[in-house]
Amino acid sequence: MNRVVIALFIFAVIATCEGIYWDTIHVEIVNYLDPPSDVIIHCKSGDDDLGIHELPRNGTFGFHFKPAVFTGTLFDCSFVWPLHIEWFDIYVHLRDECDHCTWRIKATGPCMYQDMTKRFDLCYPWNKKKKKKKKLASLV
Numbered sequence: 001m002n003r004v005v006i007a008l009f010i011f012a013v014i015a016t017c018e019g020i021y022w023d024t025i026h027v028e029i030v031n032y033l034d035p036p037s038d039v040i041i042h043c044k045s046g047d048d049d050l051g052i053h054e055l056p057r058n059g060t061f062g063f064h065f066k067p068a069v070f071t072g073t074l075f076d077c078s079f080v081w082p083l084h085i086e087w088f089d090i091y092v093h094l095r096d097e098c099d100h101c102t103w104r105i106k107a108t109g110p111c112m113y114q115d116m117t118k119r120f121d122l123c124y125p126w127n128k129k130k131k132k133k134k135k136l137a138s139l140v
């Protein structure tokens, strides 16, 4: 009897957590490069490849998904424009509290819109270059 109650309790807790996290997350990316340039964006998670999208200046690319509860969800994107290739984790479950996450892509890195300030003032640097990581790994 106790075991059944405990099992039901655990099930209820899990179901509640899933319910909280199952809200759909909307991500929107705006090309805000200055000087203006097209940017080629390729985003993927462990499960999804969102394909390659070319955005003109002021162009947007959006996608939405339901985050996975226990594994967490991470989408990383590459951004290519003349003489540049950069990477950024555009959605990280533990970092991002937004359910509508809007980003401006600048040469220095992406900036996220914040409800509190009503501005795109939460800016991050680009991810460290993968090549450099490999070089460092080969030195160790």
Ligand SMILES: *[C@@H]1O[C@H](CO)[C@@H](O)[C@H](O)[C@H]1NC(C)=O
Binding pocket: 036, 057, 058
């Ligand atoms: C992008 O949008 C801004 C603000 O609406 C505008 O001033 C600018 O001319 C646009 N740039 C291009 C290249 O369309």
